[in-house]
Amino acid sequence: MPLSQPDILIAGGGVTGLTTALLLAREGASVLVLDRSETGREASWAGAGMLPPGNVQLSTSPEARLRSLSHSLWPKFAADLQELSGIDNGYRVCGSVLLFSSHAAAEAAAGQWRKDGTNASVLSGSQLNDHVPGLNKSDAAAIFLPQFAQVRNPRHLKALRIACELAGVQFREQAGTLKFTVHGERIHSVRTPADQFTCPRICLTAGAWTAGIMAELGVPIPVKPIRGQIVQLQVARLPFECVIEVGRRYLVPRTDGLILIGSTEEDVGFHKANTAEGVSGLLDFATSLVPELRDAEIARTWSGLRPGSPDELPLLGSVSGFDNLWIGAGHFRAGLQMSPGTALILSQLILGNSSPIPLEGFAADRFRNS
Ligand SMILES: Cc1cc2nc3c(=O)[nH]c(=O)nc-3n(C[C@H](O)[C@H](O)[C@H](O)COP(=O)(O)OP(=O)(O)OC[C@H]3O[C@@H](n4cnc5c(N)ncnc54)[C@H](O)[C@@H]3O)c2cc1C
Structure with missing residues (x-):
């Protein structure tokens, strides 16, 4: 099917790419998602859907800021997605018990969560038994995070895809290898075996495969x-x-x-x-x-x-050396959890607005000399 030329081309339709595409389309942009295979079938499908909590006001590290921003967005995002797609993605606040090898380690972990503004309690033996009655080690050192949530990945990905289509996002799956024509600091066009797109803006969200696309552009990244x-x-x-x-x-x-x-x-x-x-x-x-x-x-x-990624944090934001290229990749174990915040940041940057949180710690070129 012929596709119209998009304002924004997103390469990679996992949770990062689809959520970003949805937010951009809802802002009125014309968006095309290109995927090497099918959308929503790679890491985002395979993950366990654990969504740890956070506190936007009190978090200080880059990881905690992105986790907390996402935590604050999940409840409304899940509800909006259900309204748009008709699919319940299984988002629910279920709490999490974290087990430790010593009571000192449990106390220290609870203290760290509380310092970051997140509810955390050290569990007594009977409290632990209430949460997990059949646990082998009933005297284990444990803490409880009541705001910890979860989502069912396949349902979430399906809901995202439907919501994107309803918002007018175009898709090209089985797209083949992407080839770029670069003029100075601008990517002028993107070619696939079947199509050629002249795009004002391009966002790379191809998960573990993103380094391969960046290599085509002459920019090595350690994802x-x-x-x-x-x-x-x-x-x-x-x-x-x-x-x-x-x-x-x-x-x-x-x-x-x-x-x-x-x-x-x-x-x-x-x-x-x-x-x-x-x-x-x-x-x-x-x-x-x-x-x-x-x-x-x-x-x-x-x-x-x-x-x-080497420091387990995503590469997020604009790519230096290009004036129409953004990246959102390398989320390692937290890409599902961080997807609402990541997509909000990417969509705002691509639309020419500022990021809702500082991007310190996420620069795409931070590994360049290492
Ligand atoms: C077993 C497991 C458990 C996990 N548990 C959790 C968890 O509990 N909580 C959590 O937050 N995270 C978890 N994660 C991590 C999380 O799943 C990832 O961080 C996240 O899914 C990454 O999303 P993504 O969109 O960047 O990549 P992906 O979902 O991998 O999507 C990348 C997309 O890009 C496409 N693509 C690849 N190459 C190209 C190309 N050249 N051109 C165009 N498209 C291309 C792929 O086909 C794919 O659709 C888990 C991961 C695994 C494997």
Whole structure:
């Protein structure tokens, strides 16, 4: 189908690209999303949908600012999206129990969350038992974050796509390799095997693949895929309703009896797979924590490629050396959570407005000399 020339071309239709496209289209811009394959089927689909809390007024680090901005936007964004798309994305505030190896570590973590203006309580043994009755270690050191939320990724991506279409966003999937014609500091046009677009503004949101597109433009960036595997269990009755986190691993219960066990962190290139070691490690983690999960059925396994960056923070904003290029990539483990804030920042910058939060810590060229 012939496409009309857009004002803004977005390369990559994961959660970052689709949310940005939606906000731009709702501001009246004509937007085209190009995707190498299908939109919403990569890391954004694969993630666990955990949405940690934050406080915009009190957060001080770049990570906390973007997390907090996004946390403040999620409830209304989820409601708006449901109204627009007719899809309930499963956004709900479920709370999270975080387990630690010592009571001192739990106290320190709770103190840090509170310093950043977020509710956090250290749990007694009986409080921990109330949240997770079947926990193996009932005397474990733990804290509770009551404002922690979750969303169901596939539903959220589907809702975003529908809302984008209703807002007039155009799509080209299976777009093939992008080739750029650059005049001075301006990208004049973008070619695919099927189309040529003369675009005033271009935004790169291709997740773990963004470094490949930037290389075409002669700008190396250290964004690379970090594989994460997930095992999904099905139980007849949920043994707990909050998220449980132990270090970088977690259990995420859904209201229909599904429980996601995540995740691994593997530097194996662009190779999606579930391995014996990955799956058995996740099952051991879950069943040693909550022994009654030994009877759960394995519903499904999958893996996804997180867009990793050396400091685990996204590259976000304009790309120096170009006057019509922006980037939003490298969100690593937090791209779902940070998507409303990321999209608000990108859409405002692309429209010529200022960012709602300081962008210190996110510059796309911060790794240039390292
Ligand atoms: C197992 C796992 C668990 C996770 N859990 C969480 C969590 O609980 N909470 C959280 O916040 N985050 C989580 N994440 C991280 C989160 O999923 C990612 O940070 C986020 O999805 C990145 O979104 P994205 O839109 O940047 O990239 P992606 O979703 O990967 O989208 C990139 C898109 O770009 C397209 N593309 C690729 N190359 C090109 C090209 N050359 N031209 C055009 N398009 C291209 C792809 O096809 C894809 O559609 C998890 C990730 C994994 C894998």
